[in-house]
Amino acid sequence: MNRLEDKVAIITGAASGMGLEAAHLFVKEGAKVVATDIATDQLNEVTKEIDGEIVCYELDVTSEDQWKKVMEDTKNKFGKIDILINNAGVSFHNTLLEETLEGWNRSINLNLTSVFLGMQSVIPYMKENGGGSIVNCVSLAAIIGSADNGAAAYAAAKGGVRALSKHASINFAEDKIRVNSIYPGAILTGAAKRHGVTSHEVLGKAFEGTIPLPPYAGTATDIANGYLYLASDESKFVTGEELVIDGGWSSK
Ligand SMILES: NC(=O)c1ccc[n+]([C@@H]2O[C@H](COP(=O)([O-])OP(=O)(O)OC[C@H]3O[C@@H](n4cnc5c(N)ncnc54)[C@H](O)[C@@H]3O)[C@@H](O)[C@H]2O)c1
Structure with missing residues (x-):
């Protein structure tokens, strides 16, 4: 309890999966949470039961204007910003030869440009505040390509987030702004469900033989704890730092 006491945290993609789990956990640990998503109805619905200091704002992470507005609204509401969790992201499963230029640009925009905009928007507030912590959600796809040989643009975008996180960590260390990233492996969230995976057991079964550590698939809580x-x-x-949470998949 109270591991985030007095902290103000913005979480993107908080209407589902890892972002929603992080919103639950951060409030429980004493943070004031700004939960954001493009799916605002869903966001308002699923966060209703969270008991603590939480507000919901609309944020399409590809919109520079919306990023600016969320920063201003957070500052006005809570007086400062300590934490940004750049969690939102979507994988599109096209191979390099299948991908269109339009699809490539959509994936880069959603998974990489979004993180650039988020860090560019929040860093001035963190500087003013004397420091802060940014956590970027990457993916094992940035290290091993991707699980099914698809998702070329997604893997490239996440590889960009990996490099941008390193760049920012070095450039803003003097300002006491820390920038770290998390590398989830196979995790049951809304994303997996959209690809037809119905339960944790089903996902685990699919990765038995690939992921060494039982139950061969992770949960949103495993990532939220990171x-x-x-x-x-x-x-x-x-x-x-690059924290890989993948049941040993990438160690094989
Ligand atoms: N689930 C996995 O196995 C896995 C593995 C590696 C990395 N990831 C990464 O984890 C992060 C969280 O994904 P998840 O698995 O919890 O998925 P999820 O689908 O459960 O949640 C993603 C959320 O992002 C929101 N979103 C989509 N487009 C948005 C936009 N333009 N602006 C703001 N919000 C937007 C969605 O509405 C949704 O609420 C993503 O960055 C994803 O790439 C997931």
């Missing part, structure tokens, strides 16, 4: 560590002062001497 966000929590990197967002909190427990990781105050950690920056530029």
